Amino acid sequence: MMSNDIGIDLGTASILVYIKGKGVVLKEPSVVAIDRETNKIMAIGEEARLMIGRTPGNIVAVRPLRKGVISDYTVTEKMMKYFITKSVGKRTLRKPRICVCIPSNATEVERKAVEDATYQAGARDVSIIEEPVAAAIGAGIDIAKACGNMIVDIGGGTSDIAVISLGGTVVSTSIKVAGDDFDEALVRYMRKKHNLLIGERTAEEIKINIGAAFRRPEVITMEVRGRNLVTGLPKTIMVTSDETLEALSEPAMQIVDAVHNVLERTPPELAADIFERGIVMTGGGSLLNGLDQLIFEKTGINTMIADDPLTAVAIGTGKYIEFLHGDPHSKRDF
Incomplete structure (x- = not known):
């Protein structure tokens, strides 16, 4: 009998699914592309992320989770259903037990929304764990x-x-x-300092490549493309890591x-x-x-x-199920 215990790290930026015995089987952006006219879902995950800022008027790429909580209930539910099916496959006889993590100060209402969405997405049993606890377990x-x-x-x-x-x-x-605010700070800085309008994906690339919260030993630079707000035309400039330090300090x-x-x-x-x-x-x-x-x-x-900071919460969420339902000795595995 294959165990189908699933841990889900329901993040604002990405969703990770951990399956007992297999580890993290899926990591995709929590983005859904919707056709506004028909309200139909066009794409979910990585496919939808590539559409951000590049879609025709009737298709919008939305993030159904904002600041760690569900902002669009129906879309979240469909997105979770899609990711669960993608991870487990359709041929499961028993519905999985699912553990989901939420921010530590989520209200009762927000907690209930996550629980309901998870049941709707096909769970037989749902446990909720606070993010820092999951992160600690996942960090070993x-x-x-x-x-x-x-x-x-x-x-x-x-x-x-x-x-x-x-x-x-x-x-x-x-x-x-958190991470999104670093991106927004970079967008604001580029607009104010260089009169350059950049999108959130470009901001994220700057953050990953040359971002700094503490002065780097050597200054590194990156070419950044955007739209010049004065002329309205595309423009490329060089940005240094020291500038990102200034932008991200707040x-x-x-x-x-x-x-x-x-x-x-x-x-x-x-x-x-x-x-x-x-x-x-x-x-x-x-x-x-x-x-x-x-x-x-x-x-x-x-x-x-932590060794693998991106997957720590998902791994911890998955291990928490084993801790809750597993054998009494499983405490030792933490």
């Missing part, structure tokens, strides 16, 4: 111990910061400043302040553990160059990025 931290661990999970729409001990969250905060500092805020509220015994063990970063946003150094500089606590 033994969360069952009475020992403080700090996780900073920076996704596309939200950054979740939490101190975890004995399998639960002791103090946490979730701020709506959202980066908001994340650092949130980390600071959680540390201030942490009980002293756990704070001592964190000082000794360091801060672990997960999520795609943690890959922004120098963000770990910035947190280290501002808090004095050693900060490291």
